[in-house]
């Protein structure tokens with residue numbers, strides 16, 4: 001295995017055609033994710049899936065089409081937080097963020113509109129299935145590293161996967177059957193798209209289940225985890241929170257809700273999102289490693305086929321050789337001309353800050369993920385002031401699961417922002 005903390009070497013690895021594969025974890029294999037985009041071996045099947053997802057889920061036109069849906073979920077998220085604000089002084093935002101993110105993905109992928117606060121049987125079962133799969137994929141499974149342990153399944157990961165798979169299959173198959181039973185293209189969700197494929201693109205039912213389920217997974221946790229980190233930073237750095245609210249006041253005012261068009265006019269909020277991605281990248285080891293499919297040379301060293309490579313993005317984004325005051329939370333670094341970071345992209349072209357990876361296996365959901373996170377954070381800050389609450393510190397300790405999460409869930413006190421003055425309406 002090779003691990004790098006150097007942006008140049010990282011670029012060589014992530015953009016090399018040799019590192020186009022991923023080592024498959026046992027849990028990913030057992031959960032059939034080797035048939036979905038993230039763990040599919042490099043080749044025609046993987047390329048086909050990326051093309052289909054890029055065209056029907058992730059392209060700018062599709063992101064625009066799903067704008068209204070994200071607005072509906074934002075309203076429900078605010079309502080649920082308001083309800084909690086009325087009932088308790090300390091609100092744990094994680095549950096609400098995960099529910100919102102899951103509702104949003106269920107809508108895009110399955111065309112299912114679960115309310116964020118829903119506790120009906122389907123929603124509860126779905127959350128259980130997602131939580132269990134998320135935990136299994138995040139476990140450091142010793143059999144992935146010590147093959148001689150494989151017969152023993154010491155952590156019980158395999159047996160839990162075997163129990164989970166039929167439940168997931170039943171759940172997703174029922175949704176696919178519902179889609180088949182109605183006139184085609186009713187809602188144009190991703191399930192409709194997969195069902196409409198013909199010829200060489202056509203997927204078998206098990207492959208379709210794997211692809212749909214992966215989207216739910218990847219789209220749900222990353223977005224919720226990143227927003228929780230952003231809110232934690234805003235509770236700690238009240239001055240930054242106030243600046244975002246002042247910007248929202250200038251661009252949106254108090255008489256109407258934020259729209260995604262407003263978000264494109266914001267300057268300070270994107271700098272805050274970048275600074276949080278720098279200090280708390282949800283995929284700090286670029287989540288999923290890369291596997292060499294051919295012999296290659298990296299940084300002057302011979303690397304044989306079969307070698308696993310990891311990029312330690314966490315270390316790169318905290319490197320004092322690269323960043324001024326790397327441990328200081330200072331969004332302004334992306335706005336001061338003198339620091340030369342104003343045009344820095346987080347989309348993978350600059351490996352000093354590449355939270356979505358880079359190269360052909362970089363995150364296909366980065367545009368959608370960033371649009372969702374920025375819009376929801378703007379909507380939340382338009383409605384509430386987030387403060388510390390008695391009895392709970394904002395603890396920035398991390399735990400690395402499938403994503404790098406806050407080890408202690410964030411608790412906040414919420415204050416509604418003042419109603420618009422008649423002059424502003």
Ligand code: HEM
Pocket residue numbers: 014037038039050215218219220222223226281282283286287288289355356357358359360361362363364365366368369370373
């Ligand atoms: C804020 C949000 C997100 C972050 C920080 C993030 C991060 C990442 C990272 C670091 C990778 C590995 C890239 C590499 O190896 O170079 C990745 C891959 C991937 N992400 Fe994301 N992601 C986010 C949102 C999403 C969303 C919303 C979706 C889908 C709905 C998604 C779907 C995927 C998929 C399918 C892959 C595998 C790509 C492949 O192997 O070809 N991600 N993501």
